[in-house]
Amino acid sequence: NRNHSITVLSGDGIGPEVMKQALKVLQATSDRFDFTVSTEECLVGGAAIDAKGCPLPEETVKACEQADAILFGSVGGPKWVNLAPDDQPERGALLPLRKHFNLYANLRPGVCLPALQHASPIKNELIPNGFDVLCVRELTGGIYFGTPKGRDDNQDNPTAYDTMVYSKHEIERICRVAFVAAMGRDKRLCSVDKANVLQCSILWREVATEMSKEFPEVELSHLYVDNAAMQLIKQPNSFDVIVTGNLFGDILSDEMAMLSGSLGMLPSASLGNQKDNGLYYGMYEPSGGSAPDIAGQGIANPIAQILSVSMLLRYSLGEDDAADAIDKAVKSVIDQGLRTGDLYTGAGNETKVGTAEMGTAVVAAI
Amino acid sequence: NRNHSITVLSGDGIGPEVMKQALKVLQATSDRFDFTVSTEECLVGGAAIDAKGCPLPEETVKACEQADAILFGSVGGPKWVNLAPDDQPERGALLPLRKHFNLYANLRPGVCLPALQHASPIKNELIPNGFDVLCVRELTGGIYFGTPKGRDDNQDNPTAYDTMVYSKHEIERICRVAFVAAMGRDKRLCSVDKANVLQCSILWREVATEMSKEFPEVELSHLYVDNAAMQLIKQPNSFDVIVTGNLFGDILSDEMAMLSGSLGMLPSASLGNQKDNGLYYGMYEPSGGSAPDIAGQGIANPIAQILSVSMLLRYSLGEDDAADAIDKAVKSVIDQGLRTGDLYTGAGNETKVGTAEMGTAVVAAI
Numbered sequence: 001n002r003n004h005s006i007t008v009l010s011g012d013g014i015g016p017e018v019m020k021q022a023l024k025v026l027q028a029t030s031d032r033f034d035f036t037v038s039t040e041e042c043l044v045g046g047a048a049i050d051a052k053g054c055p056l057p058e059e060t061v062k063a064c065e066q067a068d069a070i071l072f073g074s075v076g077g078p079k080w081v082n083l084a085p086d087d088q089p090e091r092g093a094l095l096p097l098r099k100h101f102n103l104y105a106n107l108r109p110g111v112c113l114p115a116l117q118h119a120s121p122i123k124n125e126l127i128p129n130g131f132d133v134l135c136v137r138e139l140t141g142g143i144y145f146g147t148p149k150g151r152d153d154n155q156d157n158p159t160a161y162d163t164m165v166y167s168k169h170e171i172e173r174i175c176r177v178a179f180v181a182a183m184g185r186d187k188r189l190c191s192v193d194k195a196n197v198l199q200c201s202i203l204w205r206e207v208a209t210e211m212s213k214e215f216p217e218v219e220l221s222h223l224y225v226d227n228a229a230m231q232l233i234k235q236p237n238s239f240d241v242i243v244t245g246n247l248f249g250d251i252l253s254d255e256m257a258m259l260s261g262s263l264g265m266l267p268s269a270s271l272g273n274q275k276d277n278g279l280y281y282g283m284y285e286p287s288g289g290s291a292p293d294i295a296g297q298g299i300a301n302p303i304a305q306i307l308s309v310s311m312l313l314r315y316s317l318g319e320d321d322a323a324d325a326i327d328k329a330v331k332s333v334i335d336q337g338l339r340t341g342d343l344y345t346g347a348g349n350e351t352k353v354g355t356a357e358m359g360t361a362v363v364a365a366i
Numbered sequence: 367n368r369n370h371s372i373t374v375l376s377g378d379g380i381g382p383e384v385m386k387q388a389l390k391v392l393q394a395t396s397d398r399f400d401f402t403v404s405t406e407e408c409l410v411g412g413a414a415i416d417a418k419g420c421p422l423p424e425e426t427v428k429a430c431e432q433a434d435a436i437l438f439g440s441v442g443g444p445k446w447v448n449l450a451p452d453d454q455p456e457r458g459a460l461l462p463l464r465k466h467f468n469l470y471a472n473l474r475p476g477v478c479l480p481a482l483q484h485a486s487p488i489k490n491e492l493i494p495n496g497f498d499v500l501c502v503r504e505l506t507g508g509i510y511f512g513t514p515k516g517r518d519d520n521q522d523n524p525t526a527y528d529t530m531v532y533s534k535h536e537i538e539r540i541c542r543v544a545f546v547a548a549m550g551r552d553k554r555l556c557s558v559d560k561a562n563v564l565q566c567s568i569l570w571r572e573v574a575t576e577m578s579k580e581f582p583e584v585e586l587s588h589l590y591v592d593n594a595a596m597q598l599i600k601q602p603n604s605f606d607v608i609v610t611g612n613l614f615g616d617i618l619s620d621e622m623a624m625l626s627g628s629l630g631m632l633p634s635a636s637l638g639n640q641k642d643n644g645l646y647y648g649m650y651e652p653s654g655g656s657a658p659d660i661a662g663q664g665i666a667n668p669i670a671q672i673l674s675v676s677m678l679l680r681y682s683l684g685e686d687d688a689a690d691a692i693d694k695a696v697k698s699v700i701d702q703g704l705r706t707g708d709l710y711t712g713a714g715n716e717t718k719v720g721t722a723e724m725g726t727a728v729v730a731a732i
């Protein structure tokens with residue numbers, strides 16, 4: 001009997017209600033596949049600001065350190081938007097967690113299932129079979145954390161500055177994650193940079209090119225970020241895996257998520273170094289936000305949170321069978337026509353369900 | 367009788383052939399509105415590399431200095447892609463021209479005409495009347511030009527770095543351009559930044575907010591760049607004018623152009639400081655690239671180049687009537703159903719035309 005432990009950070013907005021369904025699904029898989037997962041719930045984001053005065057209390061970090069992985073909900077809301085950036089729920093919780101746990105590899109699947117094509121803002125003839133792209137974003141480097149970063153107000157013309165820095169080792173480790181991911185998919189990797197303007201990007205391109213020798217089966221291509229932003233729209237299917245830096249990945253992965261039309265279906269994983277047993281410490285969360293406008297109504301789509309559990313089982317707990325079972329169960333409830341409000345069109349084969357019903361249906365399908 | 371002079375840099379790929387049509391249209395307007403424009407053609411881009419060994423020869427810069435404005439075609443092609451970034455046609459010509467002439471304000475209209483909606487990759491029900499957004503991009507600052515920018519190879523872990531810098535004055539002058547533009551449109555300005563991560567963006571947001579006091583009629587909003595990349599797709603019509611920094615503007619303006627579906631229809635202007643007479647020194651060019659794959663076949667859409675002439679007439683020569691006439695003529699040929707291959711669908715009201723026929727039709731409509 002395998003015993004695991006995770007820290008659960010539900011956060012704000014729809015976080016708690018979708019988390020409840022995700023934990024139901026986790027329980028169902030652990031029952032079926034004979035393992036246990038002990039969960040400790042901690043405060044994060046706005047909820048933590050309200051209770052403790054800061055978005056990432058020390059005891060939350062401590063709890064995460066004891067666990068095998070973090071299952072994260074979502075943070076933020078109108079109540080806290082006027083705080084200084086460092087004190088805000090999103091920035092004040094996510095960036096320190098990423099840095100503290102060295103979660104340098106952000107995996108963001110951008111999937112438009114054929115059955116949910118109608119929800120995509122792009123014309124269906126451009127994506128006859130939907131699309132399935134994986135964005136691998138570097139998450140602990142680049143202009144997010146580079147120094148010097150600051151501001152000089154002691155002059156008549158105040159000036160602010162940020163530094164984008166990438167070292168060869170940082171680029172190597174994220175590219176390795178991306179090449180390995182590509183090997184398990186369609187073996188096409190597109191590295192996105194701005195090598196016609198940025199020194200960081202020139203180094204990035206060199207390192208990616210050099211590493212491709214280790215992965216001769218993977219077809220490596222390069223795109224400038226402006227062009228990538230266009231090609232994602234025009235032909236999302238031309239991509240298999242994308243690898244890029246922190247800032248470009250922030251923009252492109254959100255663009256891709258919006259193009260899928262199914263933000264409520266997209267999980268993400270933020271991984272640290274691979275351990276000797278092949279597993280990763282990681283943080284798992286939906287790609288969408290806390291959606292305060294629909295929070296508490298029981299109508300949010302829990303699938304992104306449920307699929308975050310699947311990624312957690314796969315990358316941090318090594319419970320691949322359980323992860324596969326969740327992925328399959330989600331596909332099957334979608335095929336059955338179950339839809340939360342975000343994806344419901346009123347077509348004859350669809351049944352509109354709430355957050356809890358969707359969770360229950362996934363559990364039933366496991 | 368008013369006399370103007372411009373430098374014409376046709377460049378590579380489809381540049382020369384669409385330029386020919388644009389100059390035909392320029393001639394037609396100067397005839398009709400009683401002014402003269404002397405044109406001097408100079409080498410730029412790949413053509414200049416082949417003839418002179420560099421993408422922006424000294425004599426080209428000299429000629430531009432003598433003129434009232436630059437009419438630019440497009441540069442680049444497969445022949446020159448393997449050169450070092452600084453020597454490549456695009457980077458090696460555009461960045462030095464922008465810097466030398468202090469062209470800090472890049473105006474990029476993103477227009478999807480109702481008649482050309484079908485060409486947009488986004489579903490037409492999302493843009494029932496097309497859309498019309500103006501992106502104002504800062505063009506001579508930010509991470510493109512900030513120092514230090516370089517690379518440290520003298521260690522076992524080579525490291526590269528770039529610096530994003532913005533001063534209050536730089537932000538003020540670009541925001542002013544954007545506020546003024548908004549005043550002449552729907553009076554809505556969205557400033558795009560990443561103020562939850564970047565110090566430059568925090569300053570940017572402060573300056574934009576401060577300046578909005580000078581323009582109380584303009585409704586100012588702020589979006590993070592990742593969210594802006596999403597909202598552009600979901601609801602392009604929620605934007606009127608966007609103002610943003612050099613790097614974000616590079617990405618978002620291209621995204622917007624692709625969303626319009628009519629890249630071949632979109633001009634751009636890069637302006638320096640306003641002179642006492644209210645006019646600007648500026649460089650005008652199509653938003654699309656040199657399209658080497660279709661160059662020389664007489665099928666490229668010349669309208670982006672023709673509308674670049676219109677912007678030139680308006681911002682640099684003060685020939686607003688002529689500019690209006692061109693804008694109207696372009697609308698009318700589109701309404702007549704004339705389409706180059708990029709926009710031709712085969713619908714009954716359309717006539718497929720080549721580059722020269724399209725130019726001739728615009729001239730006829732003037």
Ligand SMILES: CC(C)[C@H](C(=O)O)[C@@H](O)C(=O)O
Binds near residue numbers: 091094095250
């Ligand atoms: C909240 C913010 C700092 C964060 C980021 O930019 O990384 C968010 O946009 C994300 O992508 O997770």
Ligand SMILES: CC(C)[C@H](C(=O)O)[C@@H](O)C(=O)O
Binds near residue numbers: 226616
């Ligand atoms: C060629 C390149 C340096 C340039 C830029 O990034 O500014 C181009 O993409 C553009 O947008 O005009």
